[in-house]
Amino acid sequence: MGSTESSSAPPPHPEHHPLTQLWVRYRQYRARVVLAFVLSTCRKVMDVMPELLIGAAIDVVVRGSDSFVATLLGIADRRDQILALAVINAVVWVLESTFDYLAALTWRNLAQQVEHDLRLEAYGHVQGLDMAWHESRATGTTLAVVNDDVNQLERFLDTGVDKLWQLALNVVLVGAVFALSSWTLTLLAFAPIPVIIVGSLWFQRRLEPRYAVVRAAVARISGLVSANLGGMSTIKSFTAEERELERVREASEAYRLANAEAIRASAAFVPLIRMAILVGFTMTLLLGGWMALDGRLELGLYSVLVFMTQRLLWPLTQVGEVLDLYQRAMASVRRILALLDERPVTLPGQRSPASVSGRLELRDVSAGYADGPDVLHDVSMVVPAGEVHAVVGPTGAGKSTLLRLLLRFTDPRSGQVCLDGLDLRELTWEGLRGRIGYVSQDVFLFEGTVADNIAYGRPGACLEEVVRAAVQAEAAGFIEAMPHGYDTHVGERGVTLSGGQRQRLALARAILRDPAVLILDEATSAVDNETEAAIQRSLAEVSQGRTTVMVAHRLSTVRHADRIWVLADGRVVEAGTHDELVSRPGPYAELWAVQTGTQIGTMADAEVG
Numbered sequence: 001m002g003s004t005e006s007s008s009a010p011p012p013h014p015e016h017h018p019l020t021q022l023w024v025r026y027r028q029y030r031a032r033v034v035l036a037f038v039l040s041t042c043r044k045v046m047d048v049m050p051e052l053l054i055g056a057a058i059d060v061v062v063r064g065s066d067s068f069v070a071t072l073l074g075i076a077d078r079r080d081q082i083l084a085l086a087v088i089n090a091v092v093w094v095l096e097s098t099f100d101y102l103a104a105l106t107w108r109n110l111a112q113q114v115e116h117d118l119r120l121e122a123y124g125h126v127q128g129l130d131m132a133w134h135e136s137r138a139t140g141t142t143l144a145v146v147n148d149d150v151n152q153l154e155r156f157l158d159t160g161v162d163k164l165w166q167l168a169l170n171v172v173l174v175g176a177v178f179a180l181s182s183w184t185l186t187l188l189a190f191a192p193i194p195v196i197i198v199g200s201l202w203f204q205r206r207l208e209p210r211y212a213v214v215r216a217a218v219a220r221i222s223g224l225v226s227a228n229l230g231g232m233s234t235i236k237s238f239t240a241e242e243r244e245l246e247r248v249r250e251a252s253e254a255y256r257l258a259n260a261e262a263i264r265a266s267a268a269f270v271p272l273i274r275m276a277i278l279v280g281f282t283m284t285l286l287l288g289g290w291m292a293l294d295g296r297l298e299l300g301l302y303s304v305l306v307f308m309t310q311r312l313l314w315p316l317t318q319v320g321e322v323l324d325l326y327q328r329a330m331a332s333v334r335r336i337l338a339l340l341d342e343r344p345v346t347l348p349g350q351r352s353p354a355s356v357s358g359r360l361e362l363r364d365v366s367a368g369y370a371d372g373p374d375v376l377h378d379v380s381m382v383v384p385a386g387e388v389h390a391v392v393g394p395t396g397a398g399k400s401t402l403l404r405l406l407l408r409f410t411d412p413r414s415g416q417v418c419l420d421g422l423d424l425r426e427l428t429w430e431g432l433r434g435r436i437g438y439v440s441q442d443v444f445l446f447e448g449t450v451a452d453n454i455a456y457g458r459p460g461a462c463l464e465e466v467v468r469a470a471v472q473a474e475a476a477g478f479i480e481a482m483p484h485g486y487d488t489h490v491g492e493r494g495v496t497l498s499g500g501q502r503q504r505l506a507l508a509r510a511i512l513r514d515p516a517v518l519i520l521d522e523a524t525s526a527v528d529n530e531t532e533a534a535i536q537r538s539l540a541e542v543s544q545g546r547t548t549v550m551v552a553h554r555l556s557t558v559r560h561a562d563r564i565w566v567l568a569d570g571r572v573v574e575a576g577t578h579d580e581l582v583s584r585p586g587p588y589a590e591l592w593a594v595q596t597g598t599q600i601g602t603m604a605d606a607e608v609g
């Protein structure tokens, strides 16, 4: 859904009713929705027939050759008339069962299809939103929309819409039978309906905000639990289990109370409706009976109307339940549509050059987050194609922000970032990110095998290529030592691996991509000195012919870089080779002295680690 057809539909007005918005947005379902309504209607028509047939049968018994059936079908014999009614009855039941089956099939398949498509659309949409959007929103909140809210709509489409339609049809069809029989009884039987409708609308208005609160409470629990599961080691290390349990208890209690509020309102509905029904049913029974005794109403018709009053009014007790489902679904649809209406700020460009040399340039770049102050100020730097450059500086200096600009996770507030002289904003995602191998500070591994995780860098890579990348990233040794080697399953987020092992897998993944640009954000911070030295050697090899930008705290990691950029407070304060920088007093030389434990200026050739 969505990607093709919904995008060609005119954009629905956000203030329109959620169902109208769905109808406008997803025109591909319209034919199936209409078919489902037609089948439901046929089923309902068949459904009211048996009562009419009972009335006709009583009429046959009472009036014989003057009966309605005799007149209509031209059958004189009473036994034959009853036989004819029995045959019609059998046909009606078979038809009803058939329509019932087809209607249920259509509604349910539609519900499943919508659920499937909407979930995919919502997830696809979320993936397209800016990193800033993701960082500002609890994962669980988004999860609640993609899972729970989409399910809620499915439940409504599965049974709710059909039930609502059946109720409405019921009123119309039974109303027609009444109207054709006796106006007095019609008025009596229908008298409670306005009470029921006004009551329903009143309840609906009261329920709506309550369900919005319920949905928000669900999202809160989901957000909290998913964040806590991700941070379990921190919770345990601070023995904060009790505190966290308490926070979840509070969130769950808020959900329970919100639900209790909604239930209190919805549960009062049915008893109210029952009282209204009592009046209508009693009046039909009483006055209809008197009219039959007076000979003003045929006996057959009297029995039909008594049954029909039941049929008319009792189903209306379900209005509360259906409205319940309806309100929950509408609250969910609003949230889904609000998510789908989120627009990414960072949009891809149109260009995707066939080949890229990898020259990077920042021209007077200033950048920041949301409404906050600039965290990079007028940064200008050039990384010629094929060179290895490092960005160092104290924590909070803006190093990661600079890397984010290179990947276009965010755009500069002013200035330009260019690849091969082209502003990154002109490039497609594939044209930019497709050229980059990125190893982030917080390595993300997927549920799957080691080989799968490395091959993520280039789907379709053969095992030989995967192994070669692993060797280059100094990962082959520990992978081969694992019980199943490359087929070893790494748990969610790679929790079964050490930090250093995860980093090396991520490096192998980036190398396998064979990118023009390699971006490493603290890519070797978690490995020991020996492994780091080994990775350095392999990096020297893999960075041949590709531009590499690396951020590192450990200066020993970057000392062989072609150029080192020193950032402080969001500005470039120094730049040069390691030897140049250590040979003159400045922040780099100071940092180097601190890290090697030597005097400034005397340790240009110091070996570290």
Ligand SMILES: Nc1ncnc2c1ncn2[C@@H]1O[C@H](COP(=O)(O)OP(=O)(O)OP(=O)(O)O)[C@@H](O)[C@H]1O
Residues within 6 Å of the ligand: 135, 369, 370, 372, 375, 393, 394, 395, 396, 397, 398, 399, 400, 401, 402
């Ligand atoms: N997602 C964000 N939203 C708002 N501010 C942010 C965000 N990420 C970073 N910052 C702020 O931007 C500034 C620069 O942060 P950045 O992560 O770029 O520094 P860094 O040099 O990489 O630090 P570190 O060495 O600790 O990783 C900091 O003041 C930080 O608080």
